[in-house]
Amino acid sequence: MSVANVILFGAGRMGAIRARLMYANPLYNVLAIVDPNPSFAQKLADTFHIPLVTSTLAEAQDKLCSTGVEEVASGVVVSSPTGAHKQVFEESADMGLHIFTEKPVDESAEKIKALFEYTDSKGVQLCCGFQRRFDPSYVNVKKAIDAGTVGDVSLANVFFHDSPTPALEFLLTGGDIFMDLAPHDVDYVLWCLGGDTEVESVYATGTSSQPELKAAGVMDQATMLIKTRAGALITISMSRSSSYGYDQRTEFFGTKGCARVNNLTEDGMEIGTSAGLTSSRAMESFPQRFNEGFRFELDEFHGVLTEDKKWPIGMETCMAVQRIADAAGVSAREGRVVML
Structure with missing residues (x-):
């Protein structure tokens, strides 16, 4: 199976969980961590051998291109506060990066609709995580x-x-x-x-x-x-x-x-x-x-990135x-x- 090259946005508690799981998954390669506080993110990068830390997504992409990375990122895993989602999602969509995000997509149903419509217009998937849908015990009850x-x-x-x-x-x-x-x-x-x-x-x-x-x-x-x-x-x-x-x-x-x-x-x-x-x-x-559940979410997102699978949770559900x-x-x- 193909390796998915991604950028991790956010080095807080959920970012650390995602970094650990992707580090343990041979089908993921985290190219960079983006966090408004790069010095804070550096410790996480050092722990999981992530080569690049920047304060913005644009800076990460520029540096990755300038260092001659053979395979650029195809997705971004977003673990930032909800208030930062709009800017990150729009920048990611403009770069053609599929997006995995912690819930909620945004702070209101109307804002959620606008972000789904924007990412869809750019041809990228906005994938919102609800981990119960991926946890084995919850799935078996369903x-x-x-x-x-x-x-x-x-x-x-x-x-x-x-x-x-x-x-x-x-x-x-x-x-x-x-x-x-x-x-x-x-x-x-x-x-x-x-x-x-x-x-x-x-x-x-x-x-x-x-x-x-x-x-x-x-x-x-x-x-x-x-x-x-x-x-x-x-x-x-x-x-x-x-x-x-x-x-x-x-x-x-x-x-x-x-x-x-x-x-x-x-x-x-x-x-x-x-x-x-x-x-x-x-x-x-x-x-x-x-x-x-968190691990299987990332497995599903890998299918979005490498096999063009459709994410199972859509705009109407999130709204x-x-x-x-x-x-x-x-x-x-x-x-x-x-x-x-």
Whole structure:
């Protein structure tokens, strides 16, 4: 199979995860890291033997061309804050680079639409990652639902309890629970139900566990209730402070039974005695729990870059998820059901 030459944009937490996975994958070759703070990115480049660090995408391309790289980049893996996406995506599209990005594509459905239309006009794919669609346990539950194993699904329950508790600074600047946490499971549940855009109403409520969060209007504990046009109910419980590990559970109830994604523990150990059952702690956080999902996302993007495959998550899905996240925020702030 062909090696995919890419540029990594963003050297933060997600950038480090992507760099590690591509370094371990012989079908990827990371030519450069782009980050507004090159000195910060240099440590990541040194760790994974990435030869070039620059502060802009244009500078990276110029230097790659001037050093006589035999095979130029065909894609860019973007792990930057959402506010930087527009400029990076447009520059990448102008250079003919296919784009892989962390969710969300942008901050509103209208902006998402504009970016998809722009990249499409340049003949490049904009590939938004929702790792649950690539995680084996989540995929197998989706297959069971599609096969009719549990019958017609009328109820889905999700628990998304984060670990470790993010720093207060992050929660105040980019930790909106409806924008940061909810989209992952909203996308997954609607994908399983087969109706990405078929939501009738959204109700959400939440609370702030710290005075600083309350003063800033930031909720870190919340619940959502989504009703689809077909009549299915989806509840999503979210918390930023799970002391016992990363709690990720999803269950679907149908006319023939149920299907569940349960928590994965650190090592799978379980002990049974007359006192009861004990098990290992849940995994620490999302890099451990979704390592396979992140890896399989990059495998899929490799197919986009080298085999001209079509990315399975499109504009309409990304817009629908964003509208639901927006509606949840409005509902929680105004204390009312939001009709879609």
